[in-house]
Amino acid sequence: MALVEVKNLSFCYPNGYQAVDDVSFTIEAGENIAIVGQNGAGKTTTVKMLNGLTKPGSGDVLINGESTKNYTTAQMARRVGYVFQNPDDQIFNATVYKEIEYGLKKMKVDMGECERRIKDAAELTGMTKYLETNPYDLPLSMRKFVTIASVIASNCDVMIFDEPTAGQDLDGLKILSDLNRVLTARGKAIVTITHDMEFVADNYDRVIVMCQKKIIADGRTKDVFFQKDIMEKAMLKQPALVRIATGIGMQENTLDVKMAAAYIRQNLR
Amino acid sequence: MDSIKITDLTYRYPTADEDVLRHVSLSVEKGQLCAVVGANGSGKTTLCNAIRGFVPKFYKGEISGEVLVNGKDVQREEIGITALEVGFVFQNPFTQISGITDTVYEELAYGLENMGVEPAEIERRVEEIMGLTKIEAFRDRDPYQLSGGQQQRVALAAVLVMNQDVFVIDEPTSQLDPQSTDDVFEIIRLMKNMGKTIVLVEHKMEQIAEYADKVVVMDQGQIVLEGTPEEVFSDPRCEEYHIRLPQCTRIALELKKEGIGFEKLPVTVRETVETIQAITGAGKDGQERKG
Numbered sequence A: 001m002a003l004v005e006v007k008n009l010s011f012c013y014p015n016g017y018q019a020v021d022d023v024s025f026t027i028e029a030g031e032n033i034a035i036v037g038q039n040g041a042g043k044t045t046t047v048k049m050l051n052g053l054t055k056p057g058s059g060d061v062l063i064n065g066e067s068t069k070n071y072t073t074a075q076m077a078r079r080v081g082y083v084f085q086n087p088d089d090q091i092f093n094a095t096v097y098k099e100i101e102y103g104l105k106k107m108k109v110d111m112g113e114c115e116r117r118i119k120d121a122a123e124l125t126g127m128t129k130y131l132e133t134n135p136y137d138l139p140l141s142m143r144k145f146v147t148i149a150s151v152i153a154s155n156c157d158v159m160i161f162d163e164p165t166a167g168q169d170l171d172g173l174k175i176l177s178d179l180n181r182v183l184t185a186r187g188k189a190i191v192t193i194t195h196d197m198e199f200v201a202d203n204y205d206r207v208i209v210m211c212q213k214k215i216i217a218d219g220r221t222k223d224v225f226f227q228k229d230i231m232e233k234a235m236l237k238q239p240a241l242v243r244i245a246t247g248i249g250m251q252e253n254t255l256d257v258k259m260a261a262a263y264i265r266q267n268l269r
Numbered sequence B: 001m002d003s004i005k006i007t008d009l010t011y012r013y014p015t016a017d018e019d020v021l022r023h024v025s026l027s028v029e030k031g032q033l034c035a036v037v038g039a040n041g042s043g044k045t046t047l048c049n050a051i052r053g054f055v056p057k058f059y060k061g062e063i064s065g066e067v068l069v070n071g072k073d074v075q076r077e078e079i080g081i082t083a084l085e086v087g088f089v090f091q092n093p094f095t096q097i098s099g100i101t102d103t104v105y106e107e108l109a110y111g112l113e114n115m116g117v118e119p120a121e122i123e124r125r126v127e128e129i130m131g132l133t134k135i136e137a138f139r140d141r142d143p144y145q146l147s148g149g150q151q152q153r154v155a156l157a158a159v160l161v162m163n164q165d166v167f168v169i170d171e172p173t174s175q176l177d178p179q180s181t182d183d184v185f186e187i188i189r190l191m192k193n194m195g196k197t198i199v200l201v202e203h204k205m206e207q208i209a210e211y212a213d214k215v216v217v218m219d220q221g222q223i224v225l226e227g228t229p230e231e232v233f234s235d236p237r238c239e240e241y242h243i244r245l246p247q248c249t250r251i252a253l254e255l256k257k258e259g260i261g262f263e264k265l266p267v268t269v270r271e272t273v274e275t276i277q278a279i280t281g282a283g284k285d286g287q288e289r290k291g
Helices: A043-050 A074-078 A096-106 A110-123 A139-152 A170-185 A196-203 A221-225 A228-233 A240-247 A257-266 B042-052 B080-086 B104-113 B121-130 B147-160 B176-192 B205-211 B230-234 B247-257 B271-278
Strands: A002-013 A019-026 A031-034 A058-063 A080-083 A160-161 A191-194 A206-211 A214-220 B002-012 B021-029 B032-039 B062-069 B087-089 B167-171 B197-201 B214-219 B222-227
Touching: A002 A043, A019 A058, A019 A214, A019 B080, A031 A043, A031 A170, A031 A196, A043 A080, A043 A160, A043 A191, A058 A206, A058 B230, A074 A080, A080 A139, A096 A110, A096 A139, A110 A139, A110 A170, A110 A240, A139 A160, A139 A170, A170 A191, A170 A196, A196 A221, A196 A240, A206 A221, A214 A221, A214 A228, A214 B167, A221 A228, A221 B167, A240 A257, A240 B121, A240 B247, B002 B042, B002 B197, B021 B062, B021 B197, B032 B042, B032 B205, B042 B062, B042 B167, B042 B197, B080 B087, B104 B121, B104 B147, B104 B214, B121 B222, B147 B167, B147 B176, B147 B205, B167 B222, B176 B197, B205 B247, B222 B230, B247 B271
Parallel strands: A031 A191, A031 A206, A080 A160, A160 A191, B032 B197, B032 B214, B087 B167, B167 B197
Antiparallel strands: A002 A019, A002 A058, A206 A214, B002 B021, B002 B062, B214 B222
8 A cells, every 4th residue: 555645636726727637646655756847837736735735626645545635734744744845935933943843842742752853854954053043044055954854853754845956056965865865764755846857867766747737757767757758748858868868879778877978988989 | 358357355244253255356258158156155145246236335244355347346336336237136036026016017117117217118128028038928917926937037037127238147047947947048148149248156057068158166255166167067176166067077077987088078968979979989860959
């Protein structure tokens, strides 16, 4: 049984704008999934329905096989954590520590456990030395990690990161890549929305491609990224490596720079 | 003449314990696109603010050294006068969008109205820029109701319409999908073709490799590397300065490790494909994708 089963989800905003149209997929424990697609493709609305921030217009989200139709948003949020695209939609406490602690207090986590989880979340996100800092004294790229830390501390089964790569430098991307690996090894499922195709190629085994409110591909990243027609339909750019591989007529699909280089050397004239 | 000439600039924010810019010197020729890269916190945005005079005029703090824009010392100039020469696009469109206009159209006209431009001329310029930046579709929408990506394009358009000689653009594509990112870079290319001088802060190295004339790497408040994209990206110190190399360059460097040498390090997809084809004879008939 899948950890999460998304069944025929659709959503229409009150003004009549259809944002998501009949989307289905499953998430297993320990999976690391990227969702890609143009601005407006329906990515954020889809994931917000997974944690109850947006109630599905139709369809259902099953967690461990159980329908969540009658769950409250608070019940959903304990199972599925969501990190907002804009950290400023989420942050309101005076220190990083208090910001991470806030959700735990709401969930009545006991003090010792609370401290342990905050320490762990701060370490994973590189926030340890900023725990007493006001989040608004940190740059946007680091405020994002404050919000990620809050969700990690909540210890949900599924964690959704909405555009965590935006504005990140190499160090930020490294932190993100490492925390994805640690969390999935702990059995957490991670769902990441991003526009950074190279980051997806380097870090995610599975990718879901959304285009005009629907899922048009869901599979192994290297299979999907080499399908030029799908990528073009979704108005996405294949990573440079894929375009080079296609350009030189490489017979092997790989997203690994080292493997590509080895292939090219072997096929020298 | 250099459009921008910075000489030995050192600066410290009022409450800070250390300098955020340290002995920075930089010249950007008229019509050049100069990309500024480096880790977050290395001083890129502060450097941008020094070019438009907000450092130190608005932020105060201690400064030494000189910033000349079109030969004029921005530290002596009124901020309002410098603003006529330097267009500034904010990192966060939310910070930039005025909040006092109801539509995208009015947002674009706002700056021109303040400058007292004739209404007919305002209309002409707003229409032209909306066309160039492909935002006509949301001309009547409230800027704050747009998606992050759409807002970023509006923010860029609202500055472009002012038609200054020098543009400072701070991470214009951070919220954008790949297609919109390319659209923004096409706008930037267009600006370059119009002879504008552009200083661009950006993390997307693939686009920098393709569009920039010059790349400047900042680290802890200093300029530590400077040159063409090819020169900078082939410098092994990039790793030390936490620069994410374009994938093309990463492949080329791997090939070098495998003992395959190049005269010139390829930095774009096209160059890489051509270089590899030249050595291996691979895929001559393959369909090469533009880029």
